[in-house]
Amino acid sequence: MRVAEFVTATLIALASIYLMWKSGEGPSWDPTVKRFANIGINIDNSGPGSGFWPFWLSVVMMVSAFAVLGNALLGKSELSRSRKPFLTHFGLRMMLSVGGALFGFILLIEFIGFYGAIPLFLFYYIYFLGRHSLALAMGIAVAVPVFCFFFFDVAIRIVLPKGLLEPAFLPLYEIFL
Amino acid sequence: MDVLALLLNGIWIALEPINLGLALLGIIIGLFVGTMPGLGSVNGVAILLPFTFVIQQMTGQATSPMIFLAAIYYGAMYGGAISSITLGIPGASTAVATTFDGRPLALQGKAENALVIAAVASFVGGTISTLLFTGAAPLLANVALKFGNPEIFALMLLAFATFVGLSGDDIPKTVISICIGLILSAVGFDIISGAPRLLLFDSTEWFSRGIQFLVLAIGFYGIGEMLSTIYETKNKTEISEANMTLDRLRRALIKSSEAWKGTLIGSVLGFFVGILPAAGATPASLMAYGVSKMMSKQPTKFGTGAPDGIAAPEAANNSASTGAMLPMMTLGIPGSPTTAVLLAGMVIWGLTPGPQLFTDQPDFVWPLIGSFYVSNVIAVVVNLAFIPLLLRLLRMPFSILASLIFVLSVVGVFAAYQNMYDVWLMLFFGIAAFFLRLLKYPLAPAVLAIVLGPIAEPTLRQSLILSDGNWMIFLNRPIAGPITIVAIILILLPFFHFLRKQWRGTR
Numbered sequence: 001m002r003v004a005e006f007v008t009a010t011l012i013a014l015a016s017i018y019l020m021w022k023s024g025e026g027p028s029w030d031p032t033v034k035r036f037a038n039i040g041i042n043i044d045n046s047g048p049g050s051g052f053w054p055f056w057l058s059v060v061m062m063v064s065a066f067a068v069l070g071n072a073l074l075g076k077s078e079l080s081r082s083r084k085p086f087l088t089h090f091g092l093r094m095m096l097s098v099g100g101a102l103f104g105f106i107l108l109i110e111f112i113g114f115y116g117a118i119p120l121f122l123f124y125y126i127y128f129l130g131r132h133s134l135a136l137a138m139g140i141a142v143a144v145p146v147f148c149f150f151f152f153d154v155a156i157r158i159v160l161p162k163g164l165l166e167p168a169f170l171p172l173y174e175i176f177l
Numbered sequence: 178m179d180v181l182a183l184l185l186n187g188i189w190i191a192l193e194p195i196n197l198g199l200a201l202l203g204i205i206i207g208l209f210v211g212t213m214p215g216l217g218s219v220n221g222v223a224i225l226l227p228f229t230f231v232i233q234q235m236t237g238q239a240t241s242p243m244i245f246l247a248a249i250y251y252g253a254m255y256g257g258a259i260s261s262i263t264l265g266i267p268g269a270s271t272a273v274a275t276t277f278d279g280r281p282l283a284l285q286g287k288a289e290n291a292l293v294i295a296a297v298a299s300f301v302g303g304t305i306s307t308l309l310f311t312g313a314a315p316l317l318a319n320v321a322l323k324f325g326n327p328e329i330f331a332l333m334l335l336a337f338a339t340f341v342g343l344s345g346d347d348i349p350k351t352v353i354s355i356c357i358g359l360i361l362s363a364v365g366f367d368i369i370s371g372a373p374r375l376l377l378f379d380s381t382e383w384f385s386r387g388i389q390f391l392v393l394a395i396g397f398y399g400i401g402e403m404l405s406t407i408y409e410t411k412n413k414t415e416i417s418e419a420n421m422t423l424d425r426l427r428r429a430l431i432k433s434s435e436a437w438k439g440t441l442i443g444s445v446l447g448f449f450v451g452i453l454p455a456a457g458a459t460p461a462s463l464m465a466y467g468v469s470k471m472m473s474k475q476p477t478k479f480g481t482g483a484p485d486g487i488a489a490p491e492a493a494n495n496s497a498s499t500g501a502m503l504p505m506m507t508l509g510i511p512g513s514p515t516t517a518v519l520l521a522g523m524v525i526w527g528l529t530p531g532p533q534l535f536t537d538q539p540d541f542v543w544p545l546i547g548s549f550y551v552s553n554v555i556a557v558v559v560n561l562a563f564i565p566l567l568l569r570l571l572r573m574p575f576s577i578l579a580s581l582i583f584v585l586s587v588v589g590v591f592a593a594y595q596n597m598y599d600v601w602l603m604l605f606f607g608i609a610a611f612f613l614r615l616l617k618y619p620l621a622p623a624v625l626a627i628v629l630g631p632i633a634e635p636t637l638r639q640s641l642i643l644s645d646g647n648w649m650i651f652l653n654r655p656i657a658g659p660i661t662i663v664a665i666i667l668i669l670l671p672f673f674h675f676l677r678k679q680w681r682g683t684r
Contacts, residue, residue, distance in 0.1 A: 004612075004615075005616060008613075008616055012353055013375060019375070022375050022376075022377065022488075023375060024666045027373070028373065028421035031684070038372075041641060042641065042645060045642050047638055047642030048637075048641055048642075048646075050367035050369070050372040050374050051186065051374060052373055052638070053359075053363055053637070053638070054360050055361050056197075057356045057360050058360060060352060061352070061357070064350075064356070065353060068347075068349045071347075071349070072275030076471045077347065079617060087615070091408050094407055095404075095608075096580075098407060102400065102607075104476070104595075105587065106600055106601060106661065109587075109597065110597060113261075114588065114591070116273075118584055118588075121580070121584065122580050122581075122584065125576060125583075126576060126580055127579055129576055130574055130576025130577060130580070132575075132576070132577070133576065140577065142315055142580075144581070144584060148300035148588060152588070155231070156231045158592045158595065159590075160588070160591065161597075172245065
């Protein structure tokens with residue numbers, strides 16, 4: 001926990017510095033405007049610039065991240081005294097199996113669309129992770145995309161992407177849309 | 178028209194078949210999400226918000242989707258108690274305090290008594306708070322009509338200060354969470370000058386449209402919280418049976434009157450805590466439990482199954498959920514993460530939350546208030562009738578529920594914005610939320626901040642334009658001044674506590 005507390009606070013502090021840098025950017029169409037010219041409170045008597053709000057918030061965030069680091073260094077926070085691991089063995093396995101499955105699910109959508117990815121994800125999750133029966137896993141993996149198709153594509157006309165499976169849906173479009 | 182006539186008209190509209198049906202559906206969904214550990218009102222409302230466009234399309238008005246979502250909020254407050262009592266795991270954080278006495282009573286074989294006490298207390302809490310809401314809302318909206326930019330910004334400051342001063346979470350981490358939400362709300366374009374800004378990694382495809390509130394909310398509550406629940410419970414749960422027959426229900430209803438004191442304390446306290454921005458139903462229920470114990474003649478019975486110990490938090494969480502609607506409707510400031518989602522919904526449906534709602538959109542406001550009364554009655558009846566069914570649902574394997582929630586989250590975000598960038602961002606926020614929760618970073622402030630950011634920034638900047646860059650504008654106006662001072666005191670409160678501790682230590 002202690003290391004994770006340090007690492008996270010450091011990452012947040014670094015992200016704050018990056019956000020301060022980005023906030024100071026002038027408009028891309030006018031290269032004559034200098035960086036950080038937009039963070040003042042009353043620029044040319046026309047009030048705060050576009051970078052004012054995000055810049056100073058990033059400063060506050062950076063100071064707070066240093067405070068978290070300080071608390072951790074002085075051992076004032078509970079987590080910085082904790083010797084427990086940040087992620088238990090179960091947690092690591094869960095992140096790989098569940099987080100990985102979610103990542104794979106969304107990646108698959110890019111290729112085989114929602115109606116290809118949803119059944120695969122549900123089947124993997126219910127059959128392999130949940131260890132339920134094949135019939136139950138298959139039933140849910142088929143029922144959910146069918147419901148989604150009739151709800152989204154047919155009823156409310158939000159067409160979910162189908163990727164490579166698009167040709168298979170053409171006959172369905174002709175019937176239902 | 179006076180308030181009573183407006184209210185009666187509102188109740189009449191809320192009783193129209195479509196609105197009644199939506200309230201019933203919302204209550205059932207709310208009871209379900211409230212009952213299931215890992216899901217709460219905010220998850221339910223956030224995940225289902227994209228689907229409310231259909232309701233708006235069908236009915237052609239914003240009242241019906243709002244009645245639906247508000248009913249989910251209500252239902253979830255009732256449902257939270259069911260798993261707290263029978264499982265010993267709170268269905269939602271708002272029902273944590275219900276486990277203190279609800280679980281011991283269930284372990285004594287009296288689960289049905291605990292469930293009925295919780296349902297009745299929830300009903301009383303919901304009704305008292307709705308009455309208070311009806312009286313206070315038009316008055317507050319009337320005052321708020323006089324608010325200008327400095328006053329609105331001062332209120333925003335107060336909302337964030339409440340998080341810092343009263344939430345009880347680690348202060349630097351709370352401030353970081355607030356900043357994350359506010360900065361994310363600034364990504365895309367500057368709404369005043371029109372200049373592009375914070376296009377992270379110079380990517381216009383990903384960030385030029387800004388970061389949508391729902392992407393963050395569903396990422397945090399749909400993905401992040403489910404991952405946390407899987408991690409924390411490891412899918413291991415044990416249910417106490419509740420033997421619910423009509424005769425037992427009747428006896429339990431009679432017995433629930435024993436808890437009148439806790440119910441009353443919870444109802445009144447819950448409403449006022451709920452009004453405070455950033456407080457919401459969870460601290461309200463914990464506070465009500467504490468006060469109820471303090472005022473009890475037999476405080477030692479608390480923790481062993483005392484009826485007041487169940488009634489107080491349950492009345493309080495329902496009451497607070499109505500209380501949290503008050504600043505959302507009258508000032509445009511949400512009092513809880515769930516009301517932040519509701520507020521975002523109102524914006525999406527084309528409404529401008531704030532005091533003008535009461536004068537410009539009475540057709541929206543009063544049917545909604547009417548629906549609070551109607552939903553409350555539906556909720557208590559459905560809750561008592563559905564207890565056996567909900568207990569069966571609790572046996573539903575978590576792996577099935579989790580997989581369905583994940584699919585619903587992904588599809589919901591895509592349906593709302595129709596691009597895959599937002600779906601990827603949602604996954605990123607979900608995984609980040611899981612790790613941040615492990616490190617005890619509070620997430621609710623970020624969710625509130627991303628909603629409030631687009632109001633807070635322009636009001637601050639326009640105030641500073643008005644004052645030629647003089648910050649005193651927030652202190653020397655009659656309404657903004659006191660609000661800012663209270664906000665500053667709240668921000669400084671933890672420092673006073675720290676100094677007092679140090680001083681005591683040196684003595």
